[in-house]
Amino acid sequence: MIKIDQLYKDFGKLQVLKGISTSIKEGEVVAIIGPSGSGKSTFLRCINLLEKPTTGRIFINNQDITEKKTNIMDIRQNVGMVFQHFHLFPHMTVLGNLIYAPMKVKGQTKQEAEKLGLELLAKVGLSDKANEYPKRLSGGQKQRVAIARALAMQPEVMLFDEPTSALDPEMVKEVLDVMKSLAHTGMTMAIVTHEMGFAREVADRVLFLDGGKLVEDAPPQEFFTKPKSGRARDFLQKML
Numbered sequence: 001m002i003k004i005d006q007l008y009k010d011f012g013k014l015q016v017l018k019g020i021s022t023s024i025k026e027g028e029v030v031a032i033i034g035p036s037g038s039g040k041s042t043f044l045r046c047i048n049l050l051e052k053p054t055t056g057r058i059f060i061n062n063q064d065i066t067e068k069k070t071n072i073m074d075i076r077q078n079v080g081m082v083f084q085h086f087h088l089f090p091h092m093t094v095l096g097n098l099i100y101a102p103m104k105v106k107g108q109t110k111q112e113a114e115k116l117g118l119e120l121l122a123k124v125g126l127s128d129k130a131n132e133y134p135k136r137l138s139g140g141q142k143q144r145v146a147i148a149r150a151l152a153m154q155p156e157v158m159l160f161d162e163p164t165s166a167l168d169p170e171m172v173k174e175v176l177d178v179m180k181s182l183a184h185t186g187m188t189m190a191i192v193t194h195e196m197g198f199a200r201e202v203a204d205r206v207l208f209l210d211g212g213k214l215v216e217d218a219p220p221q222e223f224f225t226k227p228k229s230g231r232a233r234d235f236l237q238k239m240l
């Protein structure tokens with residue numbers, strides 16, 4: 001369970017998050033949507049401390065991760081992240097990408113890490129690419145490797161920051177399909193996305209951010225059919 005309490009984030013004079021409070025239940029799938037610059041990525045990045053909140057508290061399983069004594073590496077192990085631009089290690093094979101952190105951070109043996117790595121590659125439909133280097137993969141394949149790499153740490157929470165935004169249109173579906181297959185399997189997922197169809201179909205809840213504030217927090221059937229705020233109505237009119 002993630003609890004976010006009065007989260008503020010400033011970059012110098014720019015106030016980006018302005019007092020966001022919400023909670024995400026274990027196993028819940030939450031889509032974070034909103035206009036460009038509304039603070040979605042910053043909000044997501046605060047959840048694994050890629051950005052340090054200016055004020056406010058974030059609890060993961062009742063542990064306040066904003067406390068000084070928090071070990072950031074512990075948080076990153078438990079909270080996986082997938083970025084828009086993949087960030088694969090270019091000099092490692094696909095399987096090498098998957099086994100690196102489990103061996104280095106979790107102390108798994110190469111054999112253990114490879115076994116799990118190969119299972120995860122099968123799960124994302126890339127068993128035949130284990131020994132390939134990232135530069136020989138398509139964007140969609142790279143992103144599926146990035147998802148498998150994050151899963152290899154066996155996190156309880158997965159954060160996705162616009163995972164399909166950098167992809168050619170024909171590759172979007174293959175990545176969304178993998179994400180769909182992960183949803184509602186017990187893992188908590190928070191996804192910043194411009195894919196309204198995905199948010200509508202897969203998410204349990206939609207968080208709509210505007211100007212650094214959480215303007216709506218509702219199940220998709222409610223948000224997409226009866227948005228309460230004018231801002232959300234305007235946004236949906238442009239997006240749908």
Ligand SMILES: Nc1ncnc2c1ncn2[C@@H]1O[C@H](COP(=O)(O)OP(=O)(O)OP(=O)(O)O)[C@@H](O)[C@H]1O
Pocket residue numbers: 011014016034035036037038039040041042043
């Ligand atoms: N590291 C940073 N330093 C300074 N300003 C930043 C930093 N990261 C984000 N910002 C600013 O914070 C604001 C919110 O950015 P953020 O990326 O969180 O928005 P977003 O809703 O995810 O936007 P988009 O949909 O365009 O990706 C923007 O004005 C952005 O320029």
